Amino acid sequence: MSFFKVESVSDSISTWRFNGFENYRTLFSTAIFRQAMRNILNIWLVGGFGVMAVALFFAVSLTNGMRLVRFFRSVIYLPNVVSAIAMGTMWINYVYNSSYGLLHNIFSTLGLKTLSETLWTGPGNLFWSMLVAYSFGMVGYHMLIFMASIEQIPRDYVEAAFIEGANVFQRFFKITLPFLRGCFRTNIVMWTVFTVGFFVWGQLFSPVNLSNATVAPMNYMYEIVFGSSASTATVRNSGAGAGIGVIMMIIVIIAFMLTNLIVRNDDVEL
Amino acid sequence: MAKKAVTFEMRNQKRLIPSYILIIGWVVFTFVLISWVLFASLSTSQEIFSDHMFKFESGFHFDNYARAWRTQKVSVYFMNSVLYTAVSCTVIILIASPAAYVLSRFRFKGNLLIQNMIASALGIPAIMIVMPLFGLISRLRLTNNRWLLIFLYVSMNVPFATFFLLSFFKNLSSTYEEAAAIDGCSPMGTFWRIMLPLIQPGIITVTVFNFITIWNEYFMSMIFANKTTVRPVSVGLFNMIQAMRYTGDWGGMFASVVIVFAPTFVLYIFLSERIIQGVTAGAIKG
Numbered sequence: 001m002s003f004f005k006v007e008s009v010s011d012s013i014s015t016w017r018f019n020g021f022e023n024y025r026t027l028f029s030t031a032i033f034r035q036a037m038r039n040i041l042n043i044w045l046v047g048g049f050g051v052m053a054v055a056l057f058f059a060v061s062l063t064n065g066m067r068l069v070r071f072f073r074s075v076i077y078l079p080n081v082v083s084a085i086a087m088g089t090m091w092i093n094y095v096y097n098s099s100y101g102l103l104h105n106i107f108s109t110l111g112l113k114t115l116s117e118t119l120w121t122g123p124g125n126l127f128w129s130m131l132v133a134y135s136f137g138m139v140g141y142h143m144l145i146f147m148a149s150i151e152q153i154p155r156d157y158v159e160a161a162f163i164e165g166a167n168v169f170q171r172f173f174k175i176t177l178p179f180l181r182g183c184f185r186t187n188i189v190m191w192t193v194f195t196v197g198f199f200v201w202g203q204l205f206s207p208v209n210l211s212n213a214t215v216a217p218m219n220y221m222y223e224i225v226f227g228s229s230a231s232t233a234t235v236r237n238s239g240a241g242a243g244i245g246v247i248m249m250i251i252v253i254i255a256f257m258l259t260n261l262i263v264r265n266d267d268v269e270l
Numbered sequence: 271m272a273k274k275a276v277t278f279e280m281r282n283q284k285r286l287i288p289s290y291i292l293i294i295g296w297v298v299f300t301f302v303l304i305s306w307v308l309f310a311s312l313s314t315s316q317e318i319f320s321d322h323m324f325k326f327e328s329g330f331h332f333d334n335y336a337r338a339w340r341t342q343k344v345s346v347y348f349m350n351s352v353l354y355t356a357v358s359c360t361v362i363i364l365i366a367s368p369a370a371y372v373l374s375r376f377r378f379k380g381n382l383l384i385q386n387m388i389a390s391a392l393g394i395p396a397i398m399i400v401m402p403l404f405g406l407i408s409r410l411r412l413t414n415n416r417w418l419l420i421f422l423y424v425s426m427n428v429p430f431a432t433f434f435l436l437s438f439f440k441n442l443s444s445t446y447e448e449a450a451a452i453d454g455c456s457p458m459g460t461f462w463r464i465m466l467p468l469i470q471p472g473i474i475t476v477t478v479f480n481f482i483t484i485w486n487e488y489f490m491s492m493i494f495a496n497k498t499t500v501r502p503v504s505v506g507l508f509n510m511i512q513a514m515r516y517t518g519d520w521g522g523m524f525a526s527v528v529i530v531f532a533p534t535f536v537l538y539i540f541l542s543e544r545i546i547q548g549v550t551a552g553a554i555k556g
Contacts, residue, residue, distance in 0.1 A: 057289075058292075061289030061293065066289065074542040076293075079300065081535070081538045082534060084486065085507045085530070089524075089527050090303050093523075242401055
């Protein structure tokens, strides 16, 4: 379908016209699509790095003999259970609100005038605000995966290293990390899949029309295939929409193969 | 010896202080977020905007809930979602548990192929298949059909359920079946009367997990249900929020947010261990 000129998804196949790579050329010459690709690259790279770091840190701390592990774990995972729409609403209408929001109150009690008056969902900050809110919810999931595989590491190794006098960091880098290679692979692939499917948050943070700050390829695809919003700037083009689907699929496959190459799954099947 | 163990424990705990601070901060933030929405849903719009919110000077406003429930069609969405999740969860178990049983017990051509296909189905995001699906369904004129939505939910979640239950069946000893066969029980009878009760914990976990997934499902429902009467809560909530922003009914808006997340939230409080078990099992093997 991505190689044909198709206006509406429900058109019958006989009306499709072969179009070669024209759809892809149109896509890549559209500013908003390139912006969308840039956005998910940012989400993938910056968000991914942040989420993985926080998730790994939490997982290592929680498996390192902390009290109340079950409670903490449950609460950190909680945002994944609540509907993304509900979470997003809390973030937009409470945390980021400029007149009574949480950030506003914290910064004004601290006396940071400029920070308390920042419009967190204003044009310049929208993307990063969205990314923080999105990542906040994702940490729990990745933390659980890390925790599950840390718990599979035989205790003997850690204890032996401890007796030999290795400190926290040595133990972490020399024992925990090498054991987590397979788990990193899972996490990176999952993160890629999630990023590619990034949709709800983009729609939440700019509900009416597509905006450069929050558009993701899926939002754009939805726009040109199903065309819900009132914006007349976008033309229905299902062929190009299918092209986006294909591109996303290729990204996932590439990510999967790359992680397979870089992180060899040569350790024991956990 | 005992004293040494205690001091070691103390030292370990002391070293963990930075971790404690960060994690507790994170947890507190989550709680603040959720309790604020709870409080806001009980206040009037003016109170939310002023600083008097937590004093409840004009009392608790449960009428926000009543208003959201009646006028904003939350009741319709809610009942839709209840119907969808209840039916789909049942059907998923009815399909997935026999499938997992057969795949785990009987050798036949293509068994491994089917298992691999199920495993790879877990990795495909719904968004990839939505376009051909929509083309097909709109030509069949099945959009805005309740049964179509249920069918979609079922087929999206059967792979995970099968995959999850497969490992449960594999761990069961086959002596149960042998004993049943000797006593004259038919294969079907063995499955329904003996094997299914034995994997009950697995079925509960998978159902809870499916419940949450289906309740929160957004993308598919948005595309295939664009009429108010068939919408589930997630899509309904999104539309409601947009509407209430303009009408300025903030109390009602937060009340509807609470109504929508309450079921999964309550379920999570009681069954968080099981849900976490489901996540890790799916992720490590997948």
